[in-house]
Every structure is written in C-alpha cells, then in structure tokens.
Amino acid sequence: MADEAQSLAQVLVGVRRYLHRHPEVGMEEHNTSRFIRETLEGYGLDVYGPIAGTGLYVDIEGSAPGGAVGYRADIDALPTQDQKQVPYRSQTPNVAHLCGHDAHTAIAIGVALVLHNNRDQLQGRARVFFQPNEEGLPSGAPLMIRGGVLEGLDAVYAVHVDPTLEVGRYGLITGPATASSDRFEVRIRQEGTGHSARPHEGADTVWIASQLMNQFYQLSGRITDPRTPSVLTVTMLDGSEAHNVIPEQAALGGTLRTVSPDDRETIRTHMREIANRMESLHKAHVELDFEDGSPPVINDEAAIANVEATIRDTFGEEAIHQISESSMGGEDFAHYLKHVSGGFVRVGTASGPETSYPLHHHRFDLDETPLAPTSRLMARVLLNHLDRAGPETPSTSPNLTSTDNGTPEATH
Secondary structure: OHHHHHHHHHHHHHHHHHHHHOOOEOOOOHHHHHHHHHHHHHOOOOEEEEEOOOEEEEEEEOOEEEEEEEEEEEOOEEOOOOOOOOOOOOOOOOOEOOOOHHHHHHHHHHHHHHHHHOHHHOEEEEEEEEEOOOOOOOOHHHHHHHOOOOOOOOEEEEEEEEEEEEOOOEEEOOEEOOOEEEEEEEEEEOOOOEEOOOHHHOOOHHHHHHHHHHHHHOOOOOOOOOOOOEEEEEEEEEOOOOOOEEOOEEEEEEEEEEOOHHHHHHHHHHHHHHHHHHHHHHOOEEEEEEEOOOOOOEEOHHHHHHHHHHHHHHHOHHHEEEOOOOOOOOOOOHHHHOOOEEEEEEEEEEOOHHHOOOOOOOOOOOOOOOHHHHHHHHHHHHHHHHHHHOOOOOOOOOOOOOOOOOOEEEEO
C-alpha cells in the first residue's frame, strides 16, 4: 500500500513539473491537451475530446449501476514571466503556471487513476474533465457546457490550491465561495481635442472620466447592503500624452466583483445610468462596455457536507479549515454550478516562504506533498457521492443553453 501511494505521488509530481515547465495560455493548450491524453491512455483509460477546443474528459464506469458525478480541472496558464529559480521553472517566455492549474491537472489525473483502479467500488459513473481557458474571457467553462460535458451528471466537484493555507488542511465554505468577476471599460469622446487653458469650450474628457470614476466608487455599500461584499476597482486610465491638450478621447476600466447576483445587476444598472447622465450633461459621447466574467461560485450544502465527512474520515478533524468569508476572486467553475449542484474545495499548499507567495505572483510555487493525498481524497468524495445517491433515478438534464457565457454587453 505504501508503494502504491509513493508511486502515485511520483507520477503526479512528474505530471505537475512537466506542465509547469511547458505552460500554455487559454485556448492554446495544445501540448497540454496532448500530454494529458497520452498520460491517461498510457494507464488504460479512454479519453474523449477535444471539446471546447482543447478540453478532454474520461468516464470511469463502475461495476454497479448508479448515478453520475463529475470532477473538473482547469489546464491553462497565465501570460506572465516565471521568476522562480527552480529546475522546473517555465521554459516558455512570458507564460507561467502561477495559479496552480498544473497542480489541478495533476490532481485530476490522479483522481481518474484512483477511480480507474477502484472500479469495483464505483456505483455509477464518474467523469473527470479538463477545461481550457479558466483565466480568460470568454472563459472555457461555458464552452465545455455547450460541448455536453455536464450531460447526465447530477453534481460536479473541483479544487483550487491555496497558498494561504498550510499543507494538510482543506478549506470549506457553504454558499458563496467566490465573487462574480466582470470587466468594464468606459470611453469618453469629444469632437476633436481641446486646449487646457479653455476647457469650457468643449467636453473635458479627462475630467468627465474622473467624475465617472468617483461616482462608480461610491456605489458599493451605498446602493447595496454593506453587509454583502462587493468591490469595484478602477485599474486603467488613459488620456492625453501632452500637458496642455485635452484629449479627444479618455478611457478608464476595471473590475466589478459581487457575491450577490442581485447586487451585480444593481451596480451595473446604476453604472449605465451614471454614464448616460454624464453624456447628456456634458455633451460628450460616453460608451460603457461590460465583459461578463464568471458568476459567484455557490457551494451546495450537501456537496460540502460530503467533502467534510470524507476529509474527517480520511485525515481527521484537524484537516478541516472552515472558511469564514467568501473570496472576492473570480472562478469560472461557477458556470457549472448554475446547472448542477457541487462543491469547490481549497487545498492547502503552503509549507514555508517559497510556497506562500500569493496566486498570480511571479514567484508562486507550491508544496507538492498534497497532490496524491488530494487525488485520493477527491476520488473518495466522488465514490461517497454516488453511494449516497443510490441507484440511478431519472433526473432532469441541465439546461445547456445558458447565455451567461462571457460575451460582451455594450451600453451607449
């Protein structure tokens, strides 16, 4: 048994380090997809796809009839330079796995291998799938859904590495686990440029941009309940390159993140109204564009209870970390949970300073010790889910025609 555990650990560390050395950004994960396919086929699994461009999945059929459950991993990297000094650092300039998707992929491969080797304990079917472009917009999850990856499934699970949580602990939360994450951009235009000495003769595009920014910043907690988290952040400003010229166009952009879907729409509606009023008041053309990101991840109570019980049985009570507040980060796993129930779990990967850099940091790294134990844990979570579901019963197929898919929405 110890040899089997050691063997799985060696396989998954090797997988993770190969992917870390050869990262690919969203929708360009061709070598990553090939590597996943070859690895799984090498262990006797049938791999299906591609779907959503570079996505793949495997189905593990149990020895007894039952329901169907899914497990998802994201496979894309970030367009950022890896600045770690380790043997497995990225070999691709300006592309790096700085959000742990290489580890997520390795863990998912481990889940598939563990389930494949324990088919006699599987009551039903488990689908392990590998999704492209979690980081980009439009994101890969809606593409996978439209490709049919959820068909027949009644629940889906996933994990995310967490450098704020020590190795051996798993973070759980019921209800909102992440925020929605939308991008916005505003462009303010006048007819021609203006002179800085005479701003009253035209539309001062930079001043209008500053007014919009100030009004946007006042929305969260004024038109929404301050007890429900939301955050609007302006991260982009653009205007003239001359000190004495009012530019023909100024622009600003940023992100809007909310835990409540109602707050998401309320703030967006007010932003549109503010843009329209500023356009009318100052005789400038104001264009506000939204690029829909992911909705909030809403963890199902029963799914998280299943994970919690499995962690307790496997590792003991001390391995459970109850997360008190939702993250304001975005995660496109949320799209799946609009169609089926499921759970999103944080995996502790910190064991010292070098494995405690935050996600997306150019020196991000992780302790690889949890890879194999997490694969075995999540395989057991899927087995337990199917055991609790019992024999297969007719279920309503998920609606696979959602329009919440990351397409731009424009307001003029």
